[in-house]
Amino acid sequence: MSPCAPGRWLLALALAALLAGCSLPPLEGRSESRALSAAEARETPLGRAVGDLAAPRPGLTGVHTLEDPREAFAARVQMAQLAERTLDVQYYIWRDDITGHLLLEALRAAADRGVRVRLLLDDYGHAGLDAELAALDAHPDVEVRLFNPFPFRAFKPLGFITDFSRANRRMHNKSFTADNAITILGGRNVGDEYFGATDGVLFADLDVLAMGPAVAQVSSAFDAYWVSASSYPIASLVAPPPAEVLAAIRQRTALVERSEPAATYKQAVRELPCYGSLVRKDYSLVWAPAHLVVDDPSKGLALAQPEQLLLHHMAEAVGVPARSLDLVSPYFVPTDAGTDYFAGLARTGVRVRILTNSLAATDVLVVHSGYARHRQPLLAAGVALYELRPDPREQAAKAARRDEGPRMPGGSGSSGSSLHAKTFGVDMERVFVGSFNFDPRSAKLNTELGLVIDSPELAGAIAHVFEVRAPRSSWELRLDPGSGGLRWVDGSGRSVAVEPMTSWWQRAAVRLLEPLPIDWML
Known part of the structure; x- marks a missing residue:
């Protein structure tokens, strides 16, 4: 036995004891x-x-x-x-x-x-x-x-x-x-x-x-x-x-x-x-038919059947958009299948508008990489894409309060406001408000819930976001007619060909992450 063998045995025993202590208690x-x-x-x-x-x-x-x-x-x-x-x-x-x-x-x-x-x-x-x-x-x-x-x-x-x-x-x-x-x-x-x-x-x-x-x-x-x-x-x-x-x-x-x-x-x-x-009975409310959609908790152990998942219930409650789909999602990772779905809707004449975080506003850079590669196919199909623009006054104020060094990729990508709402409106008739992000993690891994509300008034409020608020606070993405590349256009019509308000290392990190097969985890 080598002189180091006892040390290795002790290490192995310690690791075994540690792992043995990593079992869950009984539920009885x-x-x-x-x-x-x-x-x-x-x-x-x-x-x-x-x-x-x-x-x-x-x-x-x-x-x-x-x-x-x-x-x-x-x-x-x-x-x-x-x-x-x-x-x-x-x-x-x-x-x-x-x-x-x-x-x-x-x-x-x-x-x-x-x-x-x-x-x-x-x-x-x-x-x-x-x-x-x-x-x-x-x-x-x-x-x-x-x-x-x-x-x-x-x-x-x-x-x-x-x-x-x-x-x-x-x-x-x-x-x-x-x-x-x-x-x-x-x-x-x-x-x-x-x-x-x-x-x-x-x-x-x-x-x-x-x-x-x-x-x-x-x-x-x-x-x-x-x-x-x-x-x-x-x-x-x-x-x-x-x-x-x-x-x-x-x-x-x-x-x-x-x-x-x-x-x-x-x-x-x-x-x-x-x-x-x-x-006092004078509280202002919107009264409408509403239905909870929720994942079965067995999803937490990978035991839920497809018909027990929120996506199944949502499809039943919402139906297929016939005229319009307005979607707000902070972590939008459509995957190839989702991109085909949204593009297919747009090609049949459904107005599809999507608001998500820009690279400058996102708080999870790696998730942005799962969205970035789908932007051009969506735009080519006629989907309207908006990316939230951080308030430059917030960024300037924070920078003045403390001297910030460069952040590492994957950390917080914004020092100002960041979108976190998860909602969508369908055909100016129905809305969803809940915890569901349009990404593979929400669809397949995490449990989620939300309320589907049959309310033209609330659906109109979501449409108002895209008609009034998004142009003021976001960049609209467009395809450059010459190169086919992306351009970010602000509310005044100014456009740039590089993701605005971002550093070179943020953009480089996204380009490095885009090809990786990690969408299923995002």
Whole structure:
């Protein structure tokens, strides 16, 4: 035996012990719970207010769009404050930042009043919050579960090595439901960048607040995810924090609560009139038929059948566009099949308009590479393409605040606003608002949900984006009639042949990534 052999054996034994500790705990013994029944929901103050509003409109769902990030934050807090019986909350990302902590405290305050809180988070998107979540879970009226968790908590990326197939499938759903009476769903995660509270990338996003029949569908979907084979109680994965950690959490929470940004958000909650208006029955809503489309949670373990997927339900609910398709997607990776679909629609006379992030605005450079090579075929077929233009004033202001070095490819590609809304309108009659990106990851890997709403009014609002707002805030892409190359045209008609507001290394990185067969992961 060589002198080094004992060291190798010890290393092998240590690795074996590490991997042995990377197995998930059993699911037996999970608590059982369900959303409020329709009758129970009607007995809550929110349920009675919704019932009074919905009574003259049987079968219709009331919808209010949440574009303003401060209103979107305040709406969630007010729902937590007005809930009497239950809060069911489901998110992909929950940041360890100011708005993340404020919303955790809103959930805790609701539980202190006796509201049952169920919080289901994807385990990839809450870095640094294990102790806070475990402390929240210790509350007698709160339970926290993690979707497709990483058993080795100290270094989660190890899970991609030991169980890649499962770890690569994430829960991308976003919903916030109070008393099975009102829900918020859409594209926003929980974090400062989604609520306009950061100097970094500010995601232009869209949620809908809904009440009526669609809420029961959201609650039913939440129940299915809550009891799925991918949802693990955090108590089975994270030990309760010791007293000194709890004290540090309380101290940090107090500092966050007293901070100037927190004061701004608390003011937004106080100033938002919508829920008082709801109780007074003068709240403005669009009432329309609406239907939830959602992936079966078994998709998280690659066990869902095609008819259980959101794409199948969406095709049934939306149908084939006959006149127009207006699509807004931050991470648009159409693949060859999708490019053929959109091009085919355009060639048959359907007006197809697509708004996505430019290279200057995207926060995920590698995803832009999966879109870039499809631009010329789409334009050649008659598809209109718009790419969001970052506000140069935001970039200049941020550059003045700190001296920035060059960013590495794959990191944040923008220092200003970035598109994050996921919505589309069909034939000026129907709209979709949800978490679904038009990319292979949303279609095949991540779980998603969204609301299909039969509303010409909301479909017209999406068309307005392309007719008024997109020309002002985006570049329209065109083919150069001479060379066949791309040109980016701003609202004043000025055009350039190089991706605007980008550096040479960003463009070089995209060109290097474009030929790689990685679309299926994007």
